[in-house]
Amino acid sequence: MNKKLQVCLTPALIPLYKIEDYIVVIIDIFRATTSICYGIENGAEAIIPVSQVEECAAYLDKEPTYLLAAERDGEIVAGFDFGNSPFAYTADKVAGKTIVLTTTNGTHALHLSRKAKKIVIGSFLNLTSVCNWLNEQNENILLVCSGWKNNFNLEDTLFAGAVVDRLKTGNFSPDDPAIAANDLYDLAKNDLDGYLKKTSHSERLKALGIERDIAFCLNVDTTTAIPVLDGDMLVKL
Amino acid sequence: MNKKLQVCLTPALIPLYKIEDYIVVIIDIFRATTSICYGIENGAEAIIPVSQVEECAAYLDKEPTYLLAAERDGEIVAGFDFGNSPFAYTADKVAGKTIVLTTTNGTHALHLSRKAKKIVIGSFLNLTSVCNWLNEQNENILLVCSGWKNNFNLEDTLFAGAVVDRLKTGNFSPDDPAIAANDLYDLAKNDLDGYLKKTSHSERLKALGIERDIAFCLNVDTTTAIPVLDGDMLVKL
Numbered sequence: 135m136n137k138k139l140q141v142c143l144t145p146a147l148i149p150l151y152k153i154e155d156y157i158v159v160i161i162d163i164f165r166a167t168t169s170i171c172y173g174i175e176n177g178a179e180a181i182i183p184v185s186q187v188e189e190c191a192a193y194l195d196k197e198p199t200y201l202l203a204a205e206r207d208g209e210i211v212a213g214f215d216f217g218n219s220p221f222a223y224t225a226d227k228v229a230g231k232t233i234v235l236t237t238t239n240g241t242h243a244l245h246l247s248r249k250a251k252k253i254v255i256g257s258f259l260n261l262t263s264v265c266n267w268l269n270e271q272n273e274n275i276l277l278v279c280s281g282w283k284n285n286f287n288l289e290d291t292l293f294a295g296a297v298v299d300r301l302k303t304g305n306f307s308p309d310d311p312a313i314a315a316n317d318l319y320d321l322a323k324n325d326l327d328g329y330l331k332k333t334s335h336s337e338r339l340k341a342l343g344i345e346r347d348i349a350f351c352l353n354v355d356t357t358t359a360i361p362v363l364d365g366d367m368l369v370k371l
Numbered sequence: 372m373n374k375k376l377q378v379c380l381t382p383a384l385i386p387l388y389k390i391e392d393y394i395v396v397i398i399d400i401f402r403a404t405t406s407i408c409y410g411i412e413n414g415a416e417a418i419i420p421v422s423q424v425e426e427c428a429a430y431l432d433k434e435p436t437y438l439l440a441a442e443r444d445g446e447i448v449a450g451f452d453f454g455n456s457p458f459a460y461t462a463d464k465v466a467g468k469t470i471v472l473t474t475t476n477g478t479h480a481l482h483l484s485r486k487a488k489k490i491v492i493g494s495f496l497n498l499t500s501v502c503n504w505l506n507e508q509n510e511n512i513l514l515v516c517s518g519w520k521n522n523f524n525l526e527d528t529l530f531a532g533a534v535v536d537r538l539k540t541g542n543f544s545p546d547d548p549a550i551a552a553n554d555l556y557d558l559a560k561n562d563l564d565g566y567l568k569k570t571s572h573s574e575r576l577k578a579l580g581i582e583r584d585i586a587f588c589l590n591v592d593t594t595t596a597i598p599v600l601d602g603d604m605l606v607k608l
Binding site for chain 1: 380381383384387519520521522523524525528547548550551554555558569570
């Protein structure tokens with residue numbers, strides 16, 4: 135019997151799924167899940183995603199050794215160690231450290247998925263690694279796009295489509311959103327950056343001056359570590 | 372200043388929009404909005420969409436001349452005049468009549484959109500007619516896909532993409548779902564039926580023995596009437 139391979143296009147649709155029946159992959163390509171994959175690859179001991187800057191700051195009282203990452207309007211918040219750019223998550227900065235990271239859309243998706251069998255983090259950086267692991271699990275899979283303010287975005291959907299594409303040869307039954315995501319990925323795969331340039335979100339990000347980050351987030355298979363949720367922390371699988 | 376051209380991929384996402392700022396097009400290709408367009412084209416005086424068979428039956432006490440359309444599991448409900456097949460909505464049956472139609476997904480989408488500036492009904496049958504009218508309104512447009520049990524489906528998204536495609540030359544700014552829908556339509560447009568055959572919903576409908584209905588629902592520009600919501604009734608614009 136085929137396992138389900140489904141794509142949840144926005145966190146607002148998570149309640150439609152019986153989440154405890156799935157392994158969930160959380161996707162927030164620009165930039166949370168990319169930074170998380172890069173940080174765990176580079177030896178971060180753990181990454182704790184939170185939604186509010188205040189919540190992030192509160193960790194410093196409990197654990198003075200934690201690094202804090204928070205950004206508002208593209209600027210690092212005063213008193214914090216770094217922002218959300220994946221370039222901050224290099225080995226010299228994060229190896230052996232625990233990082234508290236603010237991310238609105240990604241944290242929301244994680245929170246709503248918390249009853250899943252297992253939650254892992256996906257990005258183009260660890261695409262093949264995640265797909266190979268998913269292929270070995272023999273479980274129903276739900277790819278959760280964090281989207282933008284609870285609505286659909288293209289970059290997360292394209293990544294979901296890339297995963298569907300890689301799992302095509304496995305014994306999975308894709309649903310309509312998975313078929314659509316795969317077809318969109320197929321259209322875009324030879325020039326992800328060019329394809330995404332026509333989106334509204336891309337305009338927003340360009341206005342923030344993070345085009346270099348965007349290009350980095352679209353690098354495929356530069357890492358192999360798979361971050362997995364353990365309690366409230368993301369650690370290496 | 373460009374008007375917005377947005378696609379709401381499922382009724383569950385309607386609350387994300389300030390609906391009173393938009394003209395809404397309700398889309399439920401298999402088969403509610405197709406049957407409604409065909410019925411109004413063929414001279415039905417009004418069509419009243421309701422969600423429950425019981426609600427539908429209750430109309431008969433109030434208005435004995437109303438025709439009632441209700442179907443469960445592909446069969447016409449005993450005591451009703453016809454089911455949901457568009458083939459029932461021919462001029463000899465519906466001209467001058469008011470029809471009460473049960474449709475779960477479509478009624479749900481209509482109900483959640485009721486505060487819109489105006490609500491019209493779209494299907495492949497009246498595609499060009501609806502697009503020409505939309506193009507003349509100089510208003511923000513929200514294309515609402517009724518979907519399947521609050522989730523995304525391909526047939527409604529393809530139709531939304533067809534509308535986006537026709538409005539490309541106008542002064543509209545498409546959002547990410549509109550861009551995605553347009554690209555999917557572009558992939559599928561030369562063989563809508565073939566494209567949809569790979570979907571899960573198509574399998575469900577095939578099992579109900581309504582392949583002839585599906586082919587009918589994918590006919591493009593066979594009608595010109597635009598149904599519009601007036602109170603709780605859909606009438607000719």
